Amino acid sequence: MTTADDMQELQKERRMGGEGVVSTRRELRRIDLTDFEDRFDEIADQLWQAATEVGFFQIVGHGIPQQDVDRAFAMSKALFDLPAEVKEQYPLRKADNAGYEYRSQVRPSIGVPDQKESYQITRPFMADLWPSDAELAGFRDAILGFEHECWALAMRLLSCFAVKLGFDRDFFTRAHDPEQDTYQSTLRLLHYFAVPEEARGTDAPWRAGAHTDFDVLTLLFQRDGQGGLEVLPGKEMETEEWTAVEPTSDSITCNIGDMLMRWSDDVLPSNFHRVRGPRAGENQDARYSIAYFAQANRDVVMTSPTDAWEPITARDYILQRIAANYGG
Numbered sequence: 001m002t003t004a005d006d007m008q009e010l011q012k013e014r015r016m017g018g019e020g021v022v023s024t025r026r027e028l029r030r031i032d033l034t035d036f037e038d039r040f041d042e043i044a045d046q047l048w049q050a051a052t053e054v055g056f057f058q059i060v061g062h063g064i065p066q067q068d069v070d071r072a073f074a075m076s077k078a079l080f081d082l083p084a085e086v087k088e089q090y091p092l093r094k095a096d097n098a099g100y101e102y103r104s105q106v107r108p109s110i111g112v113p114d115q116k117e118s119y120q121i122t123r124p125f126m127a128d129l130w131p132s133d134a135e136l137a138g139f140r141d142a143i144l145g146f147e148h149e150c151w152a153l154a155m156r157l158l159s160c161f162a163v164k165l166g167f168d169r170d171f172f173t174r175a176h177d178p179e180q181d182t183y184q185s186t187l188r189l190l191h192y193f194a195v196p197e198e199a200r201g202t203d204a205p206w207r208a209g210a211h212t213d214f215d216v217l218t219l220l221f222q223r224d225g226q227g228g229l230e231v232l233p234g235k236e237m238e239t240e241e242w243t244a245v246e247p248t249s250d251s252i253t254c255n256i257g258d259m260l261m262r263w264s265d266d267v268l269p270s271n272f273h274r275v276r277g278p279r280a281g282e283n284q285d286a287r288y289s290i291a292y293f294a295q296a297n298r299d300v301v302m303t304s305p306t307d308a309w310e311p312i313t314a315r316d317y318i319l320q321r322i323a324a325n326y327g328g
Contacts, residue, residue: 020232020240020241020242022230022244026054026243028050028057028058028231028245028253029049029054029058030057030058030059031043031057031058031059031060032059032061033059033061033063033156034061044160044161044164047157047160048164051161051269052267053233054233054271055233055256055268055270056233056245056253056254056271056273057254057255058248058251058252058253059157059254062153064149064153064252068145068146069146069221069249070249071142071146072142072143072146073221073290075138075139075142075143076119076189076190076191077288078136078139079119079131079136079139080117080189080191082131082136084102086131086135087102087117087119088100088102090128090129093125096125097122097184098120098126098129098186099120099129100117100118100129101117101120102117103115103116103117115192115193115205115206115208115277116192116207116208117193118188118189118190119188119189120186120187120188121144121147121186121187121188121189122183123144123183123185124180124182124184143187146290147292150187150219151178151185151292151294153219153252154176154185154219154294155172155176155294157217158172158173158294159172159173161260165263165264165267165305166305172216175296175297175300175314176216176294176296177297182297182299182300183297184296184297184298184314184315185292185294185295186292186295187291187293188290188292189290190288190289190291191286192208192228192275192287192289195284195285202280205277206276207228207275207277208274210232210272210273211273212257212272213255213258213270213293214293214295214317214318214322215257215258215259215260216257216294216295216296217255217256217257217260217294218254219252219253219291219292219294220252220253220255220291221291222245222247222253222289223247223288224248224249226247226285226286226287226288226289227247227278227282227283227287228275228287229245229247229273229274229275230242230243230244230245230273231245231255231272231273232272232273232274233269234269234271242274256269256270256271257294258270259295259296259302259314259318262304262309263304264305265305265306265308266308295314295318296314298313298315299313299315300313300314301313302314302317
């Protein structure tokens with residue numbers, strides 16, 4: 001059943017379908033995680049400031065070797081290069097957020113499918129969704145290894161937010177336990193399609209419409225020269241003043257999700273972002289990205305620090321957000 005609050009949220013997202021204005025007056029803060037333990041308090045302060053002011057930031061010195069990132073991107077491209085009939089053997093199961101999808105996600109902000117295909121890895125639900133070694137040798141082990149590196153990094157970042165919110169340092173690590181069958185964090189491989197030759201020289205349509213993420217924290221890996229991501233800090237929402245994010249292979253772009261906004265009693269904002277299609281004169285080749293969505297285990301009960309919200313399980317919260325954004 002769709003509630004009045006759900007409809008209000010749906011209308012809020014639908015408002016975001018226009019061009020708006022792309023501004024150059026704001027840059028995302030780049031935060032260096034080098035010597036993390038020795039600089040914990042300093043890094044926590046930097047993350048908190050960036051998160052509360054913009055909701056987005058980029059991290060460098062994050063500890064995931066570049067060769068591992070490059071290998072994950074190579075495996076992602078190899079997957080999407082497989083014939084359609086192979087990929088379609090592993091279709092997306094929406095209830096588990098696992099498997100392959102092709103142009104099936106319709107954002108309320110634009111009302112048409114995103115111009116992409118993707119493959120979701122959610123550990124407990126992947127048994128029958130992995131390409132075979134004959135189809136793609138080494139894919140499963142490489143991607144699971146990378147997913148674990150992303151989990152470990154996300155937990156380091158979330159330890160800073162836990163302390164700032166008055167929780168103990170391992171609070172979010174316990175809430176995102178990959179050893180449990182209720183684990184629902186997801187690694188998502190993304191391929192945005194190249195502009196067809198016959199359409200080169202014209203502005204391409206949206207690759208992904210404006211939206212917020214439902215999760216606690218998102219890590220986004222991008223490639224040099226494959227731009228398009230734009231973010232909308234809450235202060236600029238009324239004027240729809242978007243900020244373009246410069247993609248670099250050495251950094252990870254991070255953003256606060258709806259779940260952490262709820263868990264922080266709305267202190268940490270979950271803000272809109274989108275992927276704009278390349279305009280005439282820009283790089284109109286394919287765009288690849290990899291996103292890790294840290295989402296608390298399904299059975300974890302999210303309790304408000306100040307009792308501003310009723311307790312809710314992470315599973316029910318995700319379902320509530322889906323209903324709010326997609327009208328039931």
